[in-house]
Amino acid sequence: MIQVKGLYKNFGKTEVLKGINCEIQPSEVVCVIGPSGSGKSTFLRCLNMLESITSGEVIVDGNNLNDSNTDINMVRTEVGMVFQQFNLFPHKKVIENLMLAPQKVRNISRQDARERAEKLLAKVGLGDKAEQYPQQLSGGQQQRVAIARALAMEPKMMLFDEPTSALDPELVGEVLEVMKQLAKEGMTMFVVTHEMGFAREVGDRVLFMDNGVIVEEGKPDQLFSNPQSDRTKEFLNKIL
Amino acid sequence: MDGLTFRAAPFSLTSEVKQMVNFNWLQVIDFLPELFTGLYYTLLISVIGLIIGFVLGGIFGLGRIANNKLIKSISAIYVEVIRGTPVLVQAIWIYFALPLIIGFEIESIIAGVIVIALNSGAYIAEIVRGAVQSIDKGQMEAGRSLGLNHGQTMRYIIWPQAFKRMIPPLGNQFIISIKDTSLLSVILVPELIFQGRLIAANHFNAVEIYTTVAVFYLAITLTLSFVLRIIERRLDI
Ligand SMILES: Nc1ncnc2c1ncn2[C@@H]1O[C@H](COP(=O)(O)OP(=O)(O)OP(=O)(O)O)[C@@H](O)[C@H]1O
Ligand SMILES: [Mg+2]
Numbered sequence: 001m002i003q004v005k006g007l008y009k010n011f012g013k014t015e016v017l018k019g020i021n022c023e024i025q026p027s028e029v030v031c032v033i034g035p036s037g038s039g040k041s042t043f044l045r046c047l048n049m050l051e052s053i054t055s056g057e058v059i060v061d062g063n064n065l066n067d068s069n070t071d072i073n074m075v076r077t078e079v080g081m082v083f084q085q086f087n088l089f090p091h092k093k094v095i096e097n098l099m100l101a102p103q104k105v106r107n108i109s110r111q112d113a114r115e116r117a118e119k120l121l122a123k124v125g126l127g128d129k130a131e132q133y134p135q136q137l138s139g140g141q142q143q144r145v146a147i148a149r150a151l152a153m154e155p156k157m158m159l160f161d162e163p164t165s166a167l168d169p170e171l172v173g174e175v176l177e178v179m180k181q182l183a184k185e186g187m188t189m190f191v192v193t194h195e196m197g198f199a200r201e202v203g204d205r206v207l208f209m210d211n212g213v214i215v216e217e218g219k220p221d222q223l224f225s226n227p228q229s230d231r232t233k234e235f236l237n238k239i240l
Numbered sequence: 241m242d243g244l245t246f247r248a249a250p251f252s253l254t255s256e257v258k259q260m261v262n263f264n265w266l267q268v269i270d271f272l273p274e275l276f277t278g279l280y281y282t283l284l285i286s287v288i289g290l291i292i293g294f295v296l297g298g299i300f301g302l303g304r305i306a307n308n309k310l311i312k313s314i315s316a317i318y319v320e321v322i323r324g325t326p327v328l329v330q331a332i333w334i335y336f337a338l339p340l341i342i343g344f345e346i347e348s349i350i351a352g353v354i355v356i357a358l359n360s361g362a363y364i365a366e367i368v369r370g371a372v373q374s375i376d377k378g379q380m381e382a383g384r385s386l387g388l389n390h391g392q393t394m395r396y397i398i399w400p401q402a403f404k405r406m407i408p409p410l411g412n413q414f415i416i417s418i419k420d421t422s423l424l425s426v427i428l429v430p431e432l433i434f435q436g437r438l439i440a441a442n443h444f445n446a447v448e449i450y451t452t453v454a455v456f457y458l459a460i461t462l463t464l465s466f467v468l469r470i471i472e473r474r475l476d477i
Binding site for chain 1 (some may be wrong): 376378379381382383384385386387388389392396397400401404
């Protein structure tokens with residue numbers, strides 16, 4: 001579903017991604033861990049072109065993102081994204097947050113968009129919050145709305161960039177629960193996270209990134225309990 | 241200037257008070273038709289000028305944050321030239337100098353509208369730019385990640401939020417521009433202070449007339465402030 005070959009990314013003179021190769025299969029849940037500044041977010045943002053690619057190849061759902069003929073807006077409709085800071089639209093009610101893009105991009109009717117939005121809000125346990133504004137919700141609720149908003153486009157895969165890092169500890173669980181459910185339904189997921197429990201339980205594969213490269217990857221159990229690289233060991237010792 | 245000539249030099253407090261009483265405030269009523277004509281032109285030029293200025297401000301404000309270098313530079317030059325020169329100079333230049341370049345005269349009222357539009361447009365461009373740039377960049381990213389294109393994201397997500405932030409400084413600019421219309425009297429726009437000066441010069445009632453003119457301006461700006469305060473409260477800014 002996603003193929004990345006020799007991906008490099010520079011910000012000006014600083015090299016942030018230094019040759020990343022990676023493939024993600026349909027319905028796979030891939031978790032990315034690694035120290036701050038290692039390039040996890042940059043990598044994730046290259047997958048839907050929120051960052052331009054310096055060199056290399058990124059193919060998403062058969063579309064080569066480097067190809068100037070690729071309609072990037074089309075690709076993005078198939079790739080949902082959830083941000084650390086939620087980034088809900090504060091001037092729109094919760095339900096309108098979910099209805100906007102399907103109407104404007106997928107051209108579905110207002111009525112259909114509303115029905116779809118109501119279903120999704122119920123699914124993330126927020127059926128009763130439809131008419132509220134985002135600021136009236138707790139962080140955990142906002143992030144669940146953000147997930148529902150991305151799902152409203154019926155994407156083929158979802159990118160999560162530290163979806164629980166901005167949350168109070170007691171609100172982390174409800175968001176992870178929604179993500180687990182999504183994984184169970186067969187969604188292809190790419191998750192940058194510090195939640196090792198989640199990675200271990202839900203992840204099919206874990207990538208450890210450091211200094212712009214994927215240092216090590218493997219099944220969660222294998223990577224967490226028997227890391228091969230010294231850098232992985234050092235990182236895991238620090239956070240576990 | 242006749243506005244500064246008092247009829248008698250007051251030499252004690254009591255005589256000053258007597259003087260005030262001696263002014264003939266009632267005769268202002270006779271001149272109300274002329275003053276209302278002036279008020280009409282003041283409002284006309286303010287409203288049309290500010291509407292055009294708002295459009296200019298929107299265009300050049302977004303121009304200043306555009307990716308295109310040419311659009312960016314043109315917008316920046318426009319803003320800097322207008323901000324860097326006094327309104328009075330702009331008015332005189334457009335009314336007296338520009339006709340010599342383009343080869344035909346511009347009616348003073350039209351020139352007045354142009355001045356207010358161009359002048360407020362530059363300041364509104366800065367307001368627009370500031371408001372749009374103040375919106376968290378995560379909003380643009382969230383819109384784009386959903387597949388909305390740049391224009392749609394601007395229109396449905398950035399602009400509505402930015403507009404709300406623009407309202408207080410816009411209100412401020414409206415008040416400034418309304419007051420700036422008084423400078424248009426030098427290019428013979430028959431607005432409030434122009435009418436006032438005409439009356440005062442002929443009837444030697446500077447105190448009564450200029451006070452009334454000031455009250456008219458105050459009435460306009462206070463009404464506007466009041467309306468803006470209600471809008472701000474409604475929008476919870
Ligand atoms: N827009 C940018 N301009 C310049 N440098 C950037 C930009 N975005 C990221 N960087 C740099 O790229 C490097 C990698 O950043 P990135 O956000 O991908 O790291 P990360 O692994 O997600 O870290 P964290 O765990 O803190 O989120 C950092 O050194 C950062 O300073
Ligand atoms: Mg990050």
